[in-house]
Amino acid sequence: MRIFKDAGHLFRLAALFAAGTLLFFVIRGFVVPRSFGEYGHYRGAAIAEIAAHPIRFAGQGTCETCHADVAQAKSGGKHAQVHCEACHGPLAKHADDPSIDPGKPDTAALCVRCHAASAARPKDFPQVDAEQHAGGVACQTCHQPHSPAIGAASGGTK
């Protein structure tokens, strides 16, 4: 009764297959990141990595925690809905360390960026031809940027 007299070949083949399979799973364990497939066909940990990037714009809420006076002056005027950093630029570093001086924006370039007259802008948006309107006089001579209507209270000096 020697039907499987050469069964050794099969056993060796099976062992080789088992070893190969094991090797596949070992390598797979090394190369597939642990969080892959946590939420879908991607590395779940990537979400937390992207969320951990540092911020540059501190956000309106942060500005108002210290500069309540400016926020107050701004609240009644035409610029009430304009966030601080829309004109002053990204200031998260200044928010972290108030000793870093953010400097003052250059109104000569700043105001006309939004208010220079152009047929392309919405008709109801206030626009001026700066040269004709002021003839080279700086905007803040008449308009306080934080509350630009003429005669409005100053928006603080900070």
Added chain:
Amino acid sequence: MTITRRQLLILLPAAAVAWESVLAGTPEASPNYTMTEHWWSMLIDIPKCIGCGNCVRACQAENDVPDGFFRTWVERYHVADWHLANPEVISPDGGEEGFPVAKEDQGKYFFVPKLCNQCADSPCTQVCPVGATFISPDGVVLVDQKYCLGCAYCVQACPYGCRYIHPQKKVADKCTLCYHRIRKGLTTACCEACPTGARQLADLKNPNDPIHAFLKTNSVQVLKPQMATGAKVFYNALDGSVR
């Protein structure tokens, strides 16, 4: 100390599992934020956009966008009465420094800010061969830059031209809807810097978000709706000439 073949075979898988957990590291804990409770989108109110370019500059400052590339940009349309289907579109430096003054002319002008549409059924995530780009459980299309090969399939797949290959990192890069900000409870840099409120970050899963009332009462459209991308950047008063 010598290790027998048998011991080695037992130790190898154990070592593999241990090494795997070392590689995975510990993800940053984010309290008070459950991803499945949000579904982020953006509202763009075209009649409010004045073309100042604040959003473009803010995006570059917040996200270190390389020169000559844009995660968001602004286009100015000039649609003349005699040819509605062939508008004149300009976007000098992505609108970064605003636009040249336009003289009163026939036809109409308007500005269209553009950014990643955060598609719910995004073509870019579908073509990625390695799973390096995906839509997060809170609805933001992101790129895993450690996993990206830089094959640029996604750059070709995006119907809105919102992706590019980062010239230094050589991987795909795009608008993340300032994911690092919205996870901290802040709005995006472009919304923060927009002086007129033409851009509004919105959470479609938040029943108290003003977006719901806005979508109900205004004529709102997405870009290229025929592509069925499930775009989540909604444009108010979008002109038919915009592509």
